[in-house]
Amino acid sequence: MVINMSRLYEKTVPTPPDEYVRVDHESLRSFVADVLAAYGVPEEDSRIVADVLVTADLMGIESHGVQRLRRYTVGIQVGSVNPKAKPSVVRESASTVLVDGNSGLGQVVAYNAMEIAIKKAAEVGVSVVGVRNSHHFGIAGYYALQAIQRNMIGMVMTNSEALVAYTHTVGRNVGTNPIAVGFPAKKPPPILFDAATSVVPIGKIEVYAKEGKKIPLGWAISNEGKPLDDPKEVLAKKGAILPLGGFGEDFGGHKGAGLALVVDVLCGVLTGANYGKNVKHTTEKEPANVGHFMIAIDIDKITPINTFLDRIEDYKSYVKNLARISENIEVWIPGEKAWLTMETRKKIGIPLHKNILKELQEEGVKAGVKFNVKMLK
C-alpha cells in the first residue's frame, strides 16, 4: 500500500452537508488577517495568526480553526491579549532561549519562538526554547511544521486552561496539554504527530453536544467522580475530561495524566508561565500566561539528511503495509489524515458551518472589514 496523495479525502466530513458552505482557503486567510489587523495586530503578525487558524481548518481540525477567531478578538478587546506585543528574549545560552511572549497572540509568540529554535539548532545541533506569558496558540503541529520545512525535527508542547481531571482526582485541574512531534519526509506527507494528552480534546465534546449525541463512557467524569455521557454537563463545567488511558490506572490513565504533568512542568514550571488551574482562558481579563516548550533538532548533525529521509520513507512504507485488522480499514501514519485533508480542501474548499459563516460575517462588520471570502458552491 502506498500513499496516494491525489485522491480526495477528508478526516472530518461536513454533516449534514446542507448546513455547510465550501470556501476558498486563500480568501478566508486574507479575511481573517484583515480582521485581526483592524484590532491593531501588525500586518505580518495578523498573517501568521490567520495562517495557523486556516491551516487547522484545512487539516480537518475545525475545533482549532477560524471558529476560534472570536476567542482572539474578544481576548484583545478585554485586554488580556496585547495585539502589538513583540516577544522578547529573557535568557539565552548557546542552545537554549527563554522567551517572554509579553501577552501577545499565542500564534505570533510560538511562530517566532520556533524560528529562534530553528536558528539555534542550525548553529549548534539542537535547541530548546521555553516560552512564558503567551496565549492559546492553536494547533501545536503548525510549529513542528516550521522545523520540518527546514529538514529538522520539531517538538512542540503547550499547557492550556485546566480541563482534565488528574488520575484519582475530580474537577478540572490540568490542561489537555498537547504534544506535537514532526519529522520531514522525502515525499509528502511528513510524519506529524499532534495529540492532546487527554482521551479527547474539548473540541470533540463540543461536536457531540452540537449534534445532540451522548459521549462514550470513559471520556469524562463528573465533579463527583461518576462517569459522564452527557457532553453538555462537561461543557457546563460539571465534569472534566479524562487523561489518555482513561479512568484510574487499569488502562494507563496515570500515563496520560503523567504526560500532561510533564508538559505542564516543561511549559509552566520551567519557564515561569502559569500551570495547573492557574492557566487562564484567552477571554478572561487577566493575561492567560500560557507556556510553551519547543525543541528543534538539526537532523544532518546526527545522520546525513538523505540517509534519514530514505529511512523515513522505508518506515512509512513499513507502517502502511502492516497486516490490517480488516480489509475495510486503513492504517494511518500520524498526520497523514490531516495532510490528505489539507490537499483535498485546497482543491474543493474548506467546509464552514453556516453558524460559523455568520459569526465570521459579524466579526467582519464589527471590525469594519468587508466579507470577501470566496464561496465555492
Place this chain on the structure above:
Amino acid sequence: MVINMSRLYEKTVPTPPDEYVRVDHESLRSFVADVLAAYGVPEEDSRIVADVLVTADLMGIESHGVQRLRRYTVGIQVGSVNPKAKPSVVRESASTVLVDGNSGLGQVVAYNAMEIAIKKAAEVGVSVVGVRNSHHFGIAGYYALQAIQRNMIGMVMTNSEALVAYTHTVGRNVGTNPIAVGFPAKKPPPILFDAATSVVPIGKIEVYAKEGKKIPLGWAISNEGKPLDDPKEVLAKKGAILPLGGFGEDFGGHKGAGLALVVDVLCGVLTGANYGKNVKHTTEKEPANVGHFMIAIDIDKITPINTFLDRIEDYKSYVKNLARISENIEVWIPGEKAWLTMETRKKIGIPLHKNILKELQEEGVKAGVKFNVKMLK
C-alpha cells in the same frame, strides 16, 4: 497533604508473602556484578548493569530487575551481546552526539550516553544523544535520574522488540517503546515519569499469567484481531499488547500508537538502529541493534535553578492537594510510588520470589560466583 518519606510503602506487595524472601540490596548488587564480571564484563561496567537491575527491584519494577539477569548472561553466551564493548562516538556537533553501542550491554551504553549528554548540556544548555547498536537497557528512568542528580532535566527513550499492535493492525509490530522524563526537586522525591507507550508493559502480563489470572479486556488482541483475556495466549505470541489508549481510535489508541512510532523514529530511524519488527531480543543470535534517544537540559541556563526547584515543590504540593475522588485513595506524583518503594526496600530488603532466588543461585553456580546475598528474614 505532604509526602511522608519515612512511612513504609511498597508499590508491589509480594503475594503470597511466603513465596518470597527479603534480601539486602547491597549484597544483591555485588553478586549480580560479580556474575557479569565472570562473563568478561569489565568491573566498572558490571557495577553499572547491576545497579540498573537492582534499582528496578528497589523501585518495585521487578519485571526489569534481577529476574532479567539471565537474559543478559544468555545474550553474552549466544554472542549477541559483546560484554567488553565500549560505546564509540560516530558523529558529533556542539550539542549532538551519535553513539554506537557496538553491541555492548544496553545499560553500559545508555549510562555512558547519558554522561555524554550531561557533559554537553553543561557546556551549551541542551544536548541530544542518539544511540544505535545497543541492547535492552532495563528501566529508562535510571538514566533520567543521572540527569536529575546534576540538576538537569533528563528525557530518555528506547525502542524495543515488537510486542504491540499498531492501531488498526494485528500482530506484534512496534515496541513498548517507553518514555522517561525526570525533573529534579528540592526535596525527595524528584518527579520521574517512566512509562511504556503501550497500555501495559509485557511484565504485567507475565505477572497475570504466573498468578493464573485473566487480563482485563482492552490490554491485548489476538492475531485475528479479537480481544484477548488469556495472558498465556499473549505470551505464546498468539496476540499483541494494545497501545496506550487501547483498541482503535475511540479512546485515543492512535495516540499511544503514534507515541510508540515517534519513539521508534527517534531511537531507530534517526540513529541507524533497527526499528519495528527488526529490533531483536537480547537472546537471539544477531545483535538486537536497539536504539536509544536522550536529551539533557541544564535548567539553570533557562531559569535560575533555585527558582525552578522552589516551583517544583509548589507543583508537587498542588498535585498532592487536588480534590481526591475518594478519601481512601491517594494522588500520586509520577515516580513517587517507585521512590517510596525504594526507600522502604533499602530498609526492609528486596522481596525475591523463590523461583528467582533459585535462578540467581544457578546463575552463580554457572558463573563460578559464590551466592553470598544476605537474606533479611
